[in-house]
Amino acid sequence: MTSMTMLEAINATLRDEMARDDRVLLLGQDVAQLGGVFRATEGLLERFGPDRVVDMPLAEAVIVGAAIGLAAAGLVPVAEMQFLGFSHQAFHQIGAQLARMRYRSQGRFPMPVVLRAPFGGGVRTPELHSEALEAQFVQSPGLQVVMPATAADAKGLLQTAIRQPDPVLFCEPLRGYRLVRDEVPDGDAPVPFGTARVAREGDDVTIIAWSAAVHVARRAADRLAEENISAAVLDLRTLVPLDEAGILDAVAATGRAVVVHEAPFTGGFGAEVVATISDGAFYSLEAPVARVCPPDTPYPAGKIEDYYLPSVERVVAAARATVKAP
Amino acid sequence: MTALSPQFLPEHGAAVPRSVLLPDGTPRPGVVPSLDDDQVVAALELMLLSRAFDEKAFSLQRQGRFGTFSPVHGQEASVVGSAFAVEPGHDWIVPQYRELPALLRHGLPLESFMQTFMGDPRGGAIPPGVNLLPIQIGLAAQLPQAVGLAWGRRLRGDDAVVLVYVGDGASSEGDFHEACNLAGVLRAPVVFLLQNNGWAISTPRSRQSAAATLAARAPGYGFPGVLVDGNDLLAVHAVVAEAVTRARAGDGPTLVESLTYRVGAHNTADDPSRYVPGDALREWQERDPLSRVRGYLRARGSWDDEREIHAAERIRARIDAAVRVVESTPPPGAPALFDHVSAQLSDRQRRQRADLLAQPETT
Numbered sequence: 309m310t311s312m313t314m315l316e317a318i319n320a321t322l323r324d325e326m327a328r329d330d331r332v333l334l335l336g337q338d339v340a341q342l343g344g345v346f347r348a349t350e351g352l353l354e355r356f357g358p359d360r361v362v363d364m365p366l367a368e369a370v371i372v373g374a375a376i377g378l379a380a381a382g383l384v385p386v387a388e389m390q391f392l393g394f395s396h397q398a399f400h401q402i403g404a405q406l407a408r409m410r411y412r413s414q415g416r417f418p419m420p421v422v423l424r425a426p427f428g429g430g431v432r433t434p435e436l437h438s439e440a441l442e443a444q445f446v447q448s449p450g451l452q453v454v455m456p457a458t459a460a461d462a463k464g465l466l467q468t469a470i471r472q473p474d475p476v477l478f479c480e481p482l483r484g485y486r487l488v489r490d491e492v493p494d495g496d497a498p499v500p501f502g503t504a505r506v507a508r509e510g511d512d513v514t515i516i517a518w519s520a521a522v523h524v525a526r527r528a529a530d531r532l533a534e535e536n537i538s539a540a541v542l543d544l545r546t547l548v549p550l551d552e553a554g555i556l557d558a559v560a561a562t563g564r565a566v567v568v569h570e571a572p573f574t575g576g577f578g579a580e581v582v583a584t585i586s587d588g589a590f591y592s593l594e595a596p597v598a599r600v601c602p603p604d605t606p607y608p609a610g611k612i613e614d615y616y617l618p619s620v621e622r623v624v625a626a627a628r629a630t631v632k633a634p
Numbered sequence: 635m636t637a638l639s640p641q642f643l644p645e646h647g648a649a650v651p652r653s654v655l656l657p658d659g660t661p662r663p664g665v666v667p668s669l670d671d672d673q674v675v676a677a678l679e680l681m682l683l684s685r686a687f688d689e690k691a692f693s694l695q696r697q698g699r700f701g702t703f704s705p706v707h708g709q710e711a712s713v714v715g716s717a718f719a720v721e722p723g724h725d726w727i728v729p730q731y732r733e734l735p736a737l738l739r740h741g742l743p744l745e746s747f748m749q750t751f752m753g754d755p756r757g758g759a760i761p762p763g764v765n766l767l768p769i770q771i772g773l774a775a776q777l778p779q780a781v782g783l784a785w786g787r788r789l790r791g792d793d794a795v796v797l798v799y800v801g802d803g804a805s806s807e808g809d810f811h812e813a814c815n816l817a818g819v820l821r822a823p824v825v826f827l828l829q830n831n832g833w834a835i836s837t838p839r840s841r842q843s844a845a846a847t848l849a850a851r852a853p854g855y856g857f858p859g860v861l862v863d864g865n866d867l868l869a870v871h872a873v874v875a876e877a878v879t880r881a882r883a884g885d886g887p888t889l890v891e892s893l894t895y896r897v898g899a900h901n902t903a904d905d906p907s908r909y910v911p912g913d914a915l916r917e918w919q920e921r922d923p924l925s926r927v928r929g930y931l932r933a934r935g936s937w938d939d940e941r942e943i944h945a946a947e948r949i950r951a952r953i954d955a956a957v958r959v960v961e962s963t964p965p966p967g968a969p970a971l972f973d974h975v976s977a978q979l980s981d982r983q984r985r986q987r988a989d990l991l992a993q994p995e996t997t
Contacts, residue, residue: 341909342836365806365842366773366834394772397807432753434702434731435771573986603986605971610701610753615968621995 309491314484317459317492318348318424321466322386326356329384332470333360336371336388336424345390346426346485368398375421376406384420384470392427392479393436393607399444406475407450419450419475422466428520428570429617430483432610438482439607440519440570443577445477446548452476452501453547457484457522460492461545464499471498481520488523501546504554510540513564513627516555516581518544521568521618528623537631547577555581556588563594564630568618569601576601595633598626647850649861651893654868657921659929661868668872669718671936677718677867678927678937681710683949684735685924687744688898690953691751695902699961701751704732708865708897709831711923713799714739715870716827716892719878720797726765726787728780728798730773732829736799740766744956752960755970765794773804777813777826784817784824784881795881796824797874803834806842814889818856821886825877828889829864831896832918836909849891857887864894865923868930894923 312320326332334340334349340363343350353361364371368389375385389395395402402423410418429438445453454469454476456462462480469476481488507522508529515525522543529539542558544551559565565585567578578599585597600618608616654665661667669677684706694700706713709732717736720727727733727740734747741764749757750769760766767783770776780798787794804810805828817824828848832839845851852859858880862873870892877888895918899906906915931937972979972987979987 337834338836343908345835345903363837363841366803366837367806367808369808370806397772397775397809432701434751437771574982603971603990604980604983605975605986608971609750609755609757609966612755612966612968612970613753615990616971619993619995622993625993 309493311489312459312492313486314456314459314462314480314488315346315348315486317463318466318480319350319352321463322349323352323355325467325470326352326360329470331382331384332386333362333378333383334386334388335362335364335375337364337366337390339363339388344388348424348480349388368394369401372398372401372406372423375423376401376409376419379419379421380409380417386422386424386470389423389425391437392425392441393439395423395425395441402445402451402477403448407448410474411450418473420470420473421475422469422478423476424478424480426480426482426485428479428481428483429607429613430520432613433482435607435609438613442479442547443571443575446577446580450475452549454478454501454545455519455547456480456545457488457507457517457519457543459488459490460497461499461505461543463492464497465501465545467496467498468501472501479519484520484523499545502549502551503545504551504558505543505545506540506558507543508539508541510538510562512538512562513566513631514540514542514558514562515566515568515623515627516542516544516558517568518547519570521570524618524620524623525568527620528627531620531624532627535628537628539627544581550580550584552584552588555584559585559589560592563592564633565593566598566600566623566626566630568623570617571601572604573599573601574604595630598630600626644844644846648846649849651861651863652869652873653863653866654872655866655926655930657926659926659931659933661930667868668875669868671931671934673718674867674927674931675936677714678924678931679945679949680714680735680739681867681924681927682945683738683952684710684713686946686949687734687953690957692902694957699752700748701753702901702903703751704901705898706732706734708918708923709829709894710735711867711927712827712829712864712870712892712894715867716797716799716874716890718871719874720795723763723765725794725878726767726783726796728767728776728783728796729769730776730799730801730804731769731771732801733799737766740764742766744952745959748956748960749963754960754963754966755973756966774800774807774809774813776800777809778816780824781813781817781820781822784822785820788823793882794823795878796822797827797878798824799827799829801834802828802830802832802839802842802848803837805848814851814855814887817887821884823881823884824887825874825881826887826889827874828891829894830891831894832914833896833900833906833910835900835904847891849889852889855889857889859889859891861891861893864892865921865926867923867927895921
């Protein structure tokens with residue numbers, strides 16, 4: 309095990325995967341010469357050369373579209389969207405093309421493509437740099453949506469993403485890049501998709517989250533412990549595929565659940581989690597499932613983003629209300 | 635058999651940039667300046683303000699008093715020369731995000747611009763009569779909108795022209811092509827001012843396009859392109875003024891490639907020393923657009939050290955006053971999340987707003 313930030317884990321994993329498999333190549337804006345605007349690809353141009361670490365013109369759609377072609381040619385592209393907020397400019401290539409190329413070609417062109425995309429709030433970015441768009445992508449069948457919360461999972465899920473044959477949107481939380489640090493397994497440690505992680509055990513209520521919100525949930529659980537409320541935290545890790553059994557077991561164990569995410573309330577992935585619980589664990593529930601997420605408003609400017617994002621206090625309040633519900 | 639040889643070759647896209655002033659500010663022989671001395675002085679003062687604001691904004695950002703900000707440094711002639719070719723209150727400017735002096739010229743309060751980059755949504759408010767679309771962070775997204783705006787103003791019966799800014803990096807986006815194509819079809823009264831500053835963060839112009847010039851794309855869309863020395867205030871003004879005249883007369887769009895250089899960083903989070911070659915940077919620093927205008931005006935007796943000092947004092951006072959205003963403005967509260975989201979909030983949004991305001995942390 310080695311202590312790493314999430315950014316270090318991603319950089320090291322990209323390096324190791326490129327060394328392991330010479331079909332893997334990186335493409336994106338500023339990924340080569342600069343090493344990425346967050347330095348996620350630092351040192352890789354020097355190590356692997358300009359045919360495998362490629363600075364692309366400033367055009368998101370052509371980055372994704374070219375990755376589709378590269379994959380059809382037998383390569384394993386790892387493309388970077390500089391920010392997930394700009395993936396709208398590539399959405400037709402992602403949703404209408406990448407996600408369904410295997411289906412369209414009836415298996416002739418599987419798409420081993422990874423789209424890495426920093427996203428999420430709390431770092432006072434300019435407009436369009438912080439949006440949590442994950443729910444928009446889960447509606448593209450064929451595309452897997454992966455949301456690591458820890459450095460260890462960033463490595464394990466990225467290894468899986470690169471090694472398995474279907475396209476992946478790999479969302480990296482901006483505010484976790486340097487703040488999240490944990491013990492990362494050395495060598496091969498791929499984390500299978502569709503396996504939620506129990507980030508904390510608890511008996512009274514289950515808080516379900518993904519990506520940076522997992523850390524908000526954990527801090528809320530610490531706070532709840534001071535009130536003698538024992539909160540479990542379940543980190544979904546991947547939204548597609550979804551660990552339904554993991555969710556149902558975790559909720560059945562406590563009978564109460566709170567879902568936390570950074571995307572707006574209406575149509576957020578929290579709604580899907582609640583529906584999953586309703587379908588499969590309804591008779592275990594002791595209280596309605598609560599959602600803590602931003603209102604249905606655009607991602608705000610920096611001075612008011614703390615009002616928008618789920619806070620520890622709001623998660624605590626929701627969990628407390630859930631536990632006290634009759 | 636006839637050989638199938640191409641008629642359009644890459645070398646046809648090369649051009650010498652149009653210029654009016656030599657690097658020391660001397661006008662080329664026989665060129666009549668398109669701005670009188672008072673206008674050039676006003677333009678220089680705006681360029682000086684822009685340069686001073688860049689420095690102030692960087693200093694405030696380092697102190698945690700300002701957000702991520704992209705300086706204009708090096709591109710002042712390009713931005714100001716073009717902005718002086720359109721009429722505030724009548725014509726429209728559609729910005730990207732690195733055109734502060736053009737926005738000020740068109741009537742945006744400096745305080746609004748500062749608020750935007752300090753993370754205050756109220757900075758987005760554009761006063762009535764100020765013909766600007768908002769600053770655009772999504773690259774090239776403003777271009778189709780500018781074409782629609784130009785088209786719409788013509789449908790509404792006025793002869794307003796739209797000046798829209800874009801960079802060499804953003805010109806690789808699909809929106810660039812789609813906008814130019816539509817503008818050509820409609821003969822829309824729009825001027826595309828493509829500021830080629832050499833860099834898209836770390837990506838050099840040579841990796842954006844294999845074309846000799848970006849202006850050469852214009853004939854492919856059915857309208858003219860011009861390459862201009864972007865560090866030459868008078869050349870940029872003359873070229874854009876011509877394009878505006880064409881547009882106003884109903885002769886359609888023009889693509890102006892303004893050849894300049896991003897002397898500063900992409901933004902406050904960027905470290906260009908990692909990728910910008912030192913010799914290129916020095917070469918462009920020697921072609922400073924401000925020095926060229928100073929040299930021109932001095933030779934005509936319209937600028938001197940005393941005027942420079944007074945201008946600097948006025949500019950410092952204006953910037954300091956704006957800093958005081960924005961820093962003494964109470965921060966926006968949680969309700970600002972919901973302000974201007976739509977004409978009317980839905981019941982669900984109203985409930986969300988009430989729930990949020992009931993949280994102890996937001997009161």
